[in-house]
Amino acid sequence: MGSELERIKDAVVAGKRDQVVAIVQEALNGGLSATRIMTESLIPAMNVVGEKYSTGEFFLPQMMIAARAMDEALPILRPHLAQGNYKKKAKAVVGTVQGDFHDIGKNIVKMMMEGAGYEVIDLGVDVTADAFIKTIRNESPKFVLLSALITLTMDSMKKIVEAIDHAGLRGKVLIGVGGAPVTQKFANEIGADFYADDAHGCVSNCNRLTA
Numbered sequence: 205m206g207s208e209l210e211r212i213k214d215a216v217v218a219g220k221r222d223q224v225v226a227i228v229q230e231a232l233n234g235g236l237s238a239t240r241i242m243t244e245s246l247i248p249a250m251n252v253v254g255e256k257y258s259t260g261e262f263f264l265p266q267m268m269i270a271a272r273a274m275d276e277a278l279p280i281l282r283p284h285l286a287q288g289n290y291k292k293k294a295k296a297v298v299g300t301v302q303g304d305f306h307d308i309g310k311n312i313v314k315m316m317m318e319g320a321g322y323e324v325i326d327l328g329v330d331v332t333a334d335a336f337i338k339t340i341r342n343e344s345p346k347f348v349l350l351s352a353l354i355t356l357t358m359d360s361m362k363k364i365v366e367a368i369d370h371a372g373l374r375g376k377v378l379i380g381v382g383g384a385p386v387t388q389k390f391a392n393e394i395g396a397d398f399y400a401d402d403a404h405g406c407v408s409n410c411n412r413l414t415a
C-alpha cells in the first residue's frame with residue numbers, strides 16, 4: 205500500500221499523466237481512500253515540485269507538466285470524496301485572488317467543501333474584488349473562500365477583504381483565507397474570519413461556523 209502512494213507521488217513529480225491516472229485508479233480499486241491519496245501522495249508531490257523549482261532543478265515547464273498530472277487525478281478522486289448529502293448546508297464562493305493563476309489548492313478546497321455538503325460557486329482564478337462583491341450581492345453566500353499561492357498576491361487578498369468591507373457586505377459573509385504563503389497571523393492582520401492550512405481545516409472551520 206505504502207509503495208502505491210509513493211508511486212503516485214513519483215509519477216506526479218515526473219509529470220507522467222497516464223501513469224498517475226492508472227495508479228490512482230488501481231489504488232482506489234485496492235481500497236486506498238481518496239483522502240489518503242490526496243494527502244499522502246498528491247499534495248506532497250506538489251511540495252517536491254516546489255522544492256525542485258526553488259533549487260533550480262525544475263523550471264516552469266516541468267512545474268506545469270507536474271501540475272497537469274495532478275489535475276488529471278482530481279476528477280478521479282472527486283466522486284469518492286462526495287458524500288451525497290441531499291440538503292446543502294450553506295453556500296460558499298471560492299476563488300484564487302487577482303494576479304494569481306494557481307488553482308490546484310482552490311480546486312481541492314472546492315471538492316472537499318462539496319463533499320462535506322456545501323454548495324460551492326467557483327469564480328476560478330485571477331478573481332477581482334468586484335467579481336467577489338457582485339457574486340456576494342447576487343448569490344448571498346455564507347462563506348467567501350480566498351486562495352493565494354504567491355506572496356505578492358496576498359496583497360490582493362487584503363484588498364478583497366477591504367473592498368467587501370467598504371461595500372457594506374462584511375456582516376453578511378464569513379471570509380476564509382488560505383494557500384501556501386498565508387498564515388494565521390496574516391489572516392488576523394487583514395481581518396479574515398478564519399484561516400486553515402489545508403482543505404480539511406477549511407471544511408472544519410465552515411462546519412464550526414455553521415453549527
Ligand code: B12
Pocket residue numbers: 247250251252253254255257258264267268271303304305306307308309310312313349350351352353354355356380381382383384385399400401402403404405406
Ligand atoms: C503547481 C505550481 C504552479 C503551476 C500552477 C498550476 C495550477 N493549475 O495551479 C504553474 C506551473 C502554472 C505555476 C505558475 C507559477 N508559479 Co507556481 N507553483 C506551483 C507549486 C509547485 C505547487 C502549488 C500547488 O498546487 N500546491 C498544492 C496545493 C494542494 O497546495 P495549496 O495551493 O497550498 O492548497 C492547500 C492549502 O494551502 C489549502 N488552501 C488553499 N487555498 C485555500 C483557501 C482557503 C480559504 C483555505 C481555508 C485553505 C486553502 O488547502 C489546499 C489543499 O490542502 C508551488 C510550490 C509550492 N510548494 O506551493 C509553486 C509556487 C507557488 N509558484 C511560484 C511561482 C513563482 C510561480 C510563477 C510566478 C512562475 C513564473 N515565473 O511564471 C507562476 C505564477 C503565475 C501566476 N501569476 O499565477 C512560487 C511562488 C513564490 C512566492 N512565494 O511568491 C512557488 C512557491 C514555487 C517556488 N518555490 O518558488 N506554478
